Amino acid sequence: MMYYLECSGHDPRFHLALEHYVFHCLDRRHSYFLLSQNDNAVMVGRHQNTLTTVDPVYAARHQLQVVRRLSGGGAVYHDLGTVNYTFISGGDSSAGYDFSTFSGPIVEVLRRMGLPAQLNGRNDITIDGRKCSGSAQYRRDGRVLHHGTLFFDTDLEARQQALTVFPVHPASRYRIEPVTNIRPHLERDLDTLSFLRVLRSAMFSSARLEPYRLTEGDLSAVQAIQSEIYDRWDWNYGSLPPCRFHKELTVEDCGQVEAWLNTDPEGTITSLHFFGDYFGDGDSCVLARRFLGVPLEEDALRAALAGVDLESYFHGMDRESFLSLLLS
Numbered sequence: 510m511m512y513y514l515e516c517s518g519h520d521p522r523f524h525l526a527l528e529h530y531v532f533h534c535l536d537r538r539h540s541y542f543l544l545s546q547n548d549n550a551v552m553v554g555r556h557q558n559t560l561t562t563v564d565p566v567y568a569a570r571h572q573l574q575v576v577r578r579l580s581g582g583g584a585v586y587h588d589l590g591t592v593n594y595t596f597i598s599g600g601d602s603s604a605g606y607d608f609s610t611f612s613g614p615i616v617e618v619l620r621r622m623g624l625p626a627q628l629n630g631r632n633d634i635t636i637d638g639r640k641c642s643g644s645a646q647y648r649r650d651g652r653v654l655h656h657g658t659l660f661f662d663t664d665l666e667a668r669q670q671a672l673t674v675f676p677v678h679p680a681s682r683y684r685i686e687p688v689t690n691i692r693p694h695l696e697r698d699l700d701t702l703s704f705l706r707v708l709r710s711a712m713f714s715s716a717r718l719e720p721y722r723l724t725e726g727d728l729s730a731v732q733a734i735q736s737e738i739y740d741r742w743d744w745n746y747g748s749l750p751p752c753r754f755h756k757e758l759t760v761e762d763c764g765q766v767e768a769w770l771n772t773d774p775e776g777t778i779t780s781l782h783f784f785g786d787y788f789g790d791g792d793s794c795v796l797a798r799r800f801l802g803v804p805l806e807e808d809a810l811r812a813a814l815a816g817v818d819l820e821s822y823f824h825g826m827d828r829e830s831f832l833s834l835l836l837s
Contacts, residue, residue, distance in 0.1 A: 511598075512721035513713065516545035521552065521576050521587060526735035529579065532597050532647070532654045534730065540598035542718055544709055546701070547587040550574040551671050552658075554582045554645065556793065558767070558784040559746045567670050577745045579654065581824075582632065582645035583764070583786035586671050590662035590690070592705050600653035606788055606824055608632045611655035612644055618711045623696045631762060631825075634659075639689035648790050659708075661701050662692045750782045758834040763787050763825030768834055776805050783822075791821040800835075810835055 514531065516524055524545045531541050551573055553559050562584045563575050587593065596611045609628055616634055619626035629635040634642035634657075644657030665688060692699070699707070712718060723731075738744050752769040759765045766785040773779050781797040796817065803813045810832055819826055 511540040511542055511716050511718055513709070513718040514541060514543045514721050514723065516543055519546055519548040519589065521547040521550040521574050522735050522739040523731065524593070525552075525576055525578055525739050526731045528595055528597070528654060528656065529734050529738070530727070530731045532579075532649075532652060537599065537652065540596070541721070542712060542716065543595040543597075544705055545593045545595070546589055546591065546705070547593065548574065548589065549667070550576060550587045552585045552587060553577045553745070554584060554786050555579055555647070556581050556783065556785055556787060556789070557584060558749065560749050561784075562672065564671060571667070571671075573671055575745055576739055578645070578647075578656075580645035580647040580656065581786070581788040582643070584672055585643060585658045586663065586668035587658065588664055588667065590660075590664060590701050592659045592661050592701065592708065593656065594659065594708070595654065595656040597652065597654050599651060600648065606632075606646055606648075607653075608644055608646070608655070611646075611653075612642070612657060614712065614715060615642065615657065615659070615708075617715070618708055619691070621711065622707070624691065624694050631764070633686075636689055636691065636694050640686050641689050641691050646788065660688055660690050661704050662690055663688075665690065750780065752780070752782070756834055756837050758830065758837065760823075760826055760830045763823055763830075766823060766826065766834060770805075770835075772805055778803050778805055787826070788824040789820075789822045791818075793822050796822050805835065807832060807836060 516527060524547060528543065535541065549571060551563050551568065553562055553575065555578060559575060559577065568575055594615060612628055612634055616626045616628055624636055627635050632644045633640045642657050642659045644655060647654040750769050753771045756768040757765065764785060764787040766783060766787055768781065768783055770781045771779045778800050781800050783793040783797060799813050799817065803809050814828060819828060819831055
């Protein structure tokens, strides 16, 4: 059975905490679908470096909330012209990332509204070749959380400004894809709330959803998760590690990967951190520790990589590309 949860309010930190709670705590025998809207915010991917992704001056001036989510992928701007959807269900977390199973029903709704929507690229929905939705996934213990953003009447200029950064390392400037809103493409105009209702009604019909009523106990647990994780500066921002070398590579089907590293005078790696808009279930800090004390040379790096399931850390990354990143 698939349940529908109504997300009240517009607090992005509460909504991420709710997803977290549903994923980890509600009955795993069932699936769940959520719709939400957030006040002005930037949702940062789990592996991204917030300080080189979001413009902190713009965020403070315009009271943007900056929140890190559980899933990988790139940063996304939200406002009340944006509609967000979430699927949580069972899935094989050892298999490759499957976006079409979850984005497909959304595409079908858009097509029934007369829009030429297409699944495109790694995790996008496009209209006439321009992105109108992106999605991301978090996978753990046989469960999949898939969430996406639909640009319906989003302030695209604000999105551009919020994600424009002048970082310490110019190469790490976050790249912003060209996008379009859904609303101008509609045959019959709707406001954002009406669009959300159409989407909700279509999903109730096609997926046979049943409403789930959050109890006081549920809400208390969600608020505790918000306080313990999503309200914390160290989760949402963290810090820039000092580094001598900053390396960056964009790999098709993987995304952008950055390596921040230091070496001693002999060329041995003394610290290593990975950032980027990639997807991966493994903790890249664990991978990085394998290379501490290893010379920054191809043969030594290749030997340290032996036996490593690189796909679990960087979905879509092959060994030669990874070595190219470190040796560039």
